[in-house]
Amino acid sequence: MALPSHITSTASTVTPSRQPVFALVGNPNSGKTTLFNALTGLKQKVGNYPGVTVEKKIGTTWSQHGTPMTVIDLPGSYSLAARSPDEAVTRDVLLGRRNDTPQPDRILCVVDTSNLERNLYLVHQILDLGRPVILVLNMMDVAAQAGITVRVARLERELGIPVIACEAHNGRGLVELRVAMSRTDLPLSRHAWDVPAAVAPAVAELQASLVENDGKSPLIARAEALLLLTDHDSVRVAGSTPLHDHTAAILQQWSQRWTTAGTDWAGTLVNSRYEAIARLCAEVMECKADRHTLSRSDRIDAVVTHAWWGWLVLGGVMTLLFLGIFTLAEYPMNWIDAGIAQLADWVKATMAPGDLRDLITDGAIAGVGGVVIFLPQILILFFFVGLLESTGYMARAAFIMDRVMSRVGLNGKSFIPLLSSYACAIPGILATRTIEDRKDRLVTILVAPLMSCSARLPVYLLMIAALVPGDRVPVLTKVGLMVFMYALGTVGAFAFAWLFRRTLLKGDPSPMMMELPPYRRPVLFDVVRHMLDRAGDFLKNAGTIILAISILLWFLSSYPKAPDDVLPGEQLAQSFAGQAGHFIEPAIEPLGFDWQIGIGLITSFAAREVFVSTMGVVFNTTDPEEDTTPLRHALAKATWPDGRQLFTPLVCFTLMIFYVFAMQCVSTLAVVRSETGSWKWPLFQIAYMTGTAWILCFIVYQTGRALGF
Ligand SMILES: Nc1nc2c(ncn2[C@@H]2O[C@H](COP(=O)(O)OP(=O)(O)OP(=O)(O)O)[C@@H](O)[C@H]2O)c(=O)[nH]1
Ligand SMILES: [Mg+2]
Known part of the structure; x- marks a missing residue:
């Protein structure tokens, strides 16, 4: 796609000595990591639920002309006003507050086109930062299915920045994106957002003070002034350097003045942004589908998140998972077992008796072999879990579990971290970064290691084998024992969460706010790749x-x-x-x-x-x-x-x-x-x-x- 000629003007030229740095920013689950992997060839984890990426990841891609460009994948975020630790990572990288990351000079805003209006809120805030932005309209296929069409050229004209239609999971639009990224003359958005008159003087005053006293550049200062006015608390908690006294005083004066006058200044700002976005969408977007017909996802959800059927489905899925682990793994396990035995016999036959031979057979082969034999089961576990994540079912399981979890004082957002802990507590604990409230997060971290991780699987399997000897034991007995151990750990985690909520970390959990992603056909390639990585x-x-x-x-x-x-x-x-x-x-x-x-x-x-x-x-x-x-x-x-x-x-x-x-x-x-x-x-x-x-x-x-x- 050739870039339209009207996009030129106010160029930001990057000094040739410095490699351009692109940040990938967008709402959770909009496909940023899929795009990052496609651009850099790296293999970061992708999944069909919000909050997969919780830490920044840096990679390199090449421009059209073969010069290297840095790309930073960031956790998803709904707004620059961060509420949780993962969103704070995104905000701090963008505002140049992190010393361990190069400050991005260009931004790739990734939006889920089937949810354009909501996704544009963050884009709108990013445009305020005054840095060159490329807007990536991802998930064009999903939008088309939902009957949504976007007039790309029109949107490009309205915003004054390159807009690229994309389908990151199959690489469509990637060539055009790379061409746009290779430009040295990326335009700044000509888009001017009129701050409502009631608040404008305060923004101007704060901006001036941030420039003068806090050493910010004018555009960053404006963006920060807007954040200070809409999300004061979250900006304060940021752990960044405190505001200069003068700036803090201005903020204080204005809020006092507005409070006495009864002005809802934050609401005014947010609403006026939404109005600007709604006007823009009305011009560039058309939705042919009847909004009242139930989508396929809605119809599936009627069963899967149903008060009783939902539990039945969840129970069925878990039973299938363990049945798969026991039955499918049997043959490959026997092969590995036989292979290890042969290897040990071979070493014994070829080497002279002595300490070295014993070290190899009784130390290395017996030790490592005993664990490697469980590889097939681990592979099956990760394959199934990957499949469930990729289809979007995991987010539904979270939704059902929230009813139980809120009773024991766990936040609904704790579900994904706890669920990841079935694989390994470490990614599970890292995933708690999506939880806003500190106590909610701490309770989850404390109980996460109680979920039975894949390292326990070999121990359970060995003990079940020793407990029920003989090959004629019905497989369901073994599955039953296994499900019991997993359930015991889970119940234990809930019980301790309940206890900690009433003692150490008193307080009510915040209500669950999690978006249910649409069901998608699983991307087998991603699932298999993730499984092989874990293996x-x-x-x-x-x-x-x-x-x-x-x-x-x-x-x-x-x-x-x-x-x-x-x-x-x-x-x-x-x-x-x-x-x-x-x-x-x-x-x-x-x-x-x-x-x-x-x-x-x-x-x-x-x-x-x-x-x-x-x-x-x-x-x-x-x-x-x-x-x-x-x-x-x-x-x-x-x-x-x-x-x-x-x-x-x-x-x-x-x-x-x-x-x-x-x-x-x-x-x-x-x-x-x-x-x-x-x-x-x-x-x-x-x-x-x-x-x-x-x-x-x-x-x-x-x-x-x-x-x-
Ligand atoms: N149909 C379709 N699916 C896509 C597209 N791009 C990504 N996906 C899928 O969308 C899901 C989310 O992708 P991710 O790349 O993990 O999204 P993310 O923005 O990094 O999400 P967070 O890290 O949680 O913020 C995955 O299931 C992808 O396979 C697309 O263009 N079309
Ligand atoms: Mg991601």
Whole structure:
């Protein structure tokens, strides 16, 4: 598309020495990250719900002429007046308040064309910043389906900036966008917004003071003056440098004057902006569809968010998810299992007996192999979750859950963070940045690690395998146990949220404000890519942390060496690892765990799945002749010194409960520290979670024993 000739004039030339910096800005879920990935070739996460991106991401793209240009992907935002930490990131990058990010000199405003009027509010505020803007009309396909047409050339003329029609998910419009981005003479918007007369003198006065006393450029000063008048609180909370006394005094005087006169100055400003936008839309947009007919999304929602059917659908979806995990994964798991056994046999056949061979087979292969075997199940989990996110169902699940969550004092927006925590608590905790209220956010961070993450999956699976031996156990029993563990963690999270809301973090949750995105056909490419990324992370973990811990553990369990004449089992008992296990045994014996399990509890503090690799190392070293049997057989044979079976069904069950509740993950603790800014909260998490784990396990194990299990 050639750029219309009328767009020239007031050019902002970028000095050739500096690479141009583009910021991607727009409402949540408008397709910014999809566009960012298409421009830069990066693989940031995309999903069909608001609030996927919560931190800025920087990438590079190339102009038509092959010169590099920086692109910054930003969290979605409805207005420059930020209410939540993720929106604050966007505002601060745009206003040049962040030292770690180059200040963008050009802005790509991405709008969801099927919701043009609402999306233009932010665009309108951005135009006030007086920087070159390119308007990207994304989701043209969705708009067309909804019967909406936009007169692009007219809009371009009205605003005086390039407007590009786009479909980011399939690359349509990308070439035109790149051409526009390559221009060195991008025009400034000629669009002049008339500030209402009642407020104009105040804007002018504040602007002058911001320029003179706070060192702002005139245009930024005007934009900030408008923000100060409409969203004083959110601007104050920004954590930016406080206003100069003189500016603050002007603000104070005006608000006093207006308050006595009964003028609603913020309302006047906001309304006049909306009126200007409505006039613009009336000129450039046409909607052929009858607004009263129900869209396809509405019809699906009538069932899916229904007071009873909604729960049924949610239950059905969860059951399908776990059925998939158990049934589809069986064959690939058997192949991996066989492959690992062959590898160990091959090493044994080719290498001379000795410490090095044992290190490789009993340390590295037993440890890493024990965890890698769960790869198929992890892949299936991420595939299903990705599918649900991409269609838009996840936002509906949030909507249903909000009814329960608000009762326990959780904000509806906590749902997505809690849901992400089923995969891993770390992205879950980062996703809490979309929550405005500090206490709402903190409660969510505190309980997020109770949701069963994918690192617990291997532990549960191993314990279920040991608990219900034999291949003829109905798969539904296993699914039932699994659903129980996931439900237990979830109920636990809700119960603690309720408790914290009544004690530590008193207050009512803010009402849920979340947009339901339209259903979309899942973008399989995105889903598969995200799944492979996560699988890559899992394997990287297996190849680094788990490998290192397995090798270290092998040393700790092989040294100091026992004299040759002792039984193989004695070696582990008197090794360093064995000594550590024995040290904590008195604390865990009331839960039915012995010192060997204790070794696993200690090592899995690094990451929960390390428990499985530890069991691989611990139980294989006790029987060097049989180190390639499946781990669950080795566990079935393990006994207490008096010959009683160690992994009884009751112990396996108790151990799973321990892993549901215990805070066993250093990386999560580190993230909680950085997100809350203090060590107080991560330490509190260890105390309350692991304390609960111990107490519940004690009750379950002792009751189970008393009942004769
Ligand atoms: N039909 C259609 N879908 C699109 C288009 N662009 C993006 N999508 C889909 O819209 C959804 C949201 O895309 P994202 O790129 O994550 O949106 P975002 O603006 O980065 O969202 P936040 O990070 O939450 O602010 C995804 O499901 C995309 O596949 C488009 O042009 N047409
Ligand atoms: Mg995004």
